[in-house]
Amino acid sequence: MCFLSVFFLVALLALAAALPHPSPLSIALRKRSTLTVDGVVDLSAVRSHMAHTQTKFLRGAAAFERNTGRSWSRSKSTVRRATGSDPLTDDSNDRWYGTITVGTPAVEYKVDFDTGSADLFLPASNCGSTCEGHTLYNPNISSSAVDLHQMFELTYGDGSTVLGEQYTDTVGIAGFTAKNQTLGAASQYSTGFQASNFAPDGLMGMAFEDISVFTANSVMQTLVAEKTLSEAMFAFKLASSGSELRIGGVNSALYTGSITYTPVTEQGFWLINGDAISANGKEAFTNFPAIVDTGTTLILGDESTVGQFYNALNATDIGGGFYTFPCNSMPSVSITISGRVFALSAETFNLGSYDSSGESCVGAIAATGSLGGNSLLDTWILGDTFLRNVYSVFDIGQLRVGFADLA
Numbered sequence: 001m002c003f004l005s006v007f008f009l010v011a012l013l014a015l016a017a018a019l020p021h022p023s024p025l026s027i028a029l030r031k032r033s034t035l036t037v038d039g040v041v042d043l044s045a046v047r048s049h050m051a052h053t054q055t056k057f058l059r060g061a062a063a064f065e066r067n068t069g070r071s072w073s074r075s076k077s078t079v080r081r082a083t084g085s086d087p088l089t090d091d092s093n094d095r096w097y098g099t100i101t102v103g104t105p106a107v108e109y110k111v112d113f114d115t116g117s118a119d120l121f122l123p124a125s126n127c128g129s130t131c132e133g134h135t136l137y138n139p140n141i142s143s144s145a146v147d148l149h150q151m152f153e154l155t156y157g158d159g160s161t162v163l164g165e166q167y168t169d170t171v172g173i174a175g176f177t178a179k180n181q182t183l184g185a186a187s188q189y190s191t192g193f194q195a196s197n198f199a200p201d202g203l204m205g206m207a208f209e210d211i212s213v214f215t216a217n218s219v220m221q222t223l224v225a226e227k228t229l230s231e232a233m234f235a236f237k238l239a240s241s242g243s244e245l246r247i248g249g250v251n252s253a254l255y256t257g258s259i260t261y262t263p264v265t266e267q268g269f270w271l272i273n274g275d276a277i278s279a280n281g282k283e284a285f286t287n288f289p290a291i292v293d294t295g296t297t298l299i300l301g302d303e304s305t306v307g308q309f310y311n312a313l314n315a316t317d318i319g320g321g322f323y324t325f326p327c328n329s330m331p332s333v334s335i336t337i338s339g340r341v342f343a344l345s346a347e348t349f350n351l352g353s354y355d356s357s358g359e360s361c362v363g364a365i366a367a368t369g370s371l372g373g374n375s376l377l378d379t380w381i382l383g384d385t386f387l388r389n390v391y392s393v394f395d396i397g398q399l400r401v402g403f404a405d406l407a
């Protein structure tokens, strides 16, 4: 599996090198996938990713409460730190990443673009073995770095932490420059971010300061505040090829028809309201809050509504929030947002086969409730399983999210 990942990474890098350079407003994205091995779902890797994701949302919700003084209204229960019931040592998962520059002189780093969090952090030059294999940020040799003399600490689902010191520095992305951006310089990396598990160097959150652990604007908000963008938005194409992040507008070559927008219902995460999720043409349930997150692989929902969805389909509950179907009769699944129906392709809804017999396939909509006993999320998470089917637009200026059909 390790060999395979490395092989794919090398193949991807070779492929990316052969591609024409993207326009300066866009960043080409790469992806590393480790959730299936020869088409069979690696459930422990998937569960590990879910635990990681859930911890991220718990942290965001806790930061929201601290930063705004308001309770996270979507929560069914008190916000707690996810501990995860599985002994997790690994966080192999799928991430979309590309390149930014930080500091003066500018140094390039690969970062995971994550709309489900708000903070930027990089492995720092004073990080020891846990950051080995990554490009390290050295604020001591960046003339634009300012030490904020503030520590930060982010705990992940495997129980390990990313911790370090906060700085402000100059961040370049797709030809734009954020001059006074708060970022974390990590002197310790958690297992999940170590080079063997995590291809990018760091992570760039793209949500709002309301959920920032640093209590700081995200890079995108800084670009907007410093008035560098013609339009206060960014947009993603996340697909098996030609993926890109567009900054300061949309790339009209990458979608067809109109963009359907839906308002952000509460600034913090990219939280919207979905109309319905349907299976085989029937609505399984309606009217649900959902966070749009490029940093989550699957579509995640709470136990009871996910159960409701799969019961209507006679799916088999295999535990841990997952369900299977006969591979030869996968249901057609769609999500309705702002009155518009977006179909999930069979390729995105089918996570892979359950075992090597290839008879049962695992659905890419999963329940979070059973993980670590936390039920924070009656909010759904629309991750890659959904986002790979659409062109997605994150409009900071008008606080809305838009979706269109891919070109």
Ligand SMILES: *[C@@H]1O[C@H](CO)[C@@H](O)[C@H](O)[C@H]1NC(C)=O
Binding pocket: 124, 125, 126, 137, 138, 139, 140, 185
């Ligand atoms: C910056 O330099 C100081 C003094 O040498 C050192 O203690 C610190 O660890 C360095 N910071 C980083 C992030 O390398």
Ligand SMILES: *[C@@H]1O[C@H](CO)[C@@H](O)[C@H](O)[C@H]1NC(C)=O
Binding pocket: 168, 180, 182, 216
């Ligand atoms: C840069 O950001 C820091 C932290 O948010 C803030 O304290 C400082 O005033 C800002 N500096 C400028 C020049 O805007």
Ligand SMILES: *[C@@H]1O[C@H](CO)[C@@H](O)[C@H](O)[C@H]1NC(C)=O
Binding pocket: 312, 313, 314
């Ligand atoms: C589910 O099973 C029931 C009982 O066997 C059957 O009546 C129904 O048509 C099945 N539904 C689907 C979607 O397969």
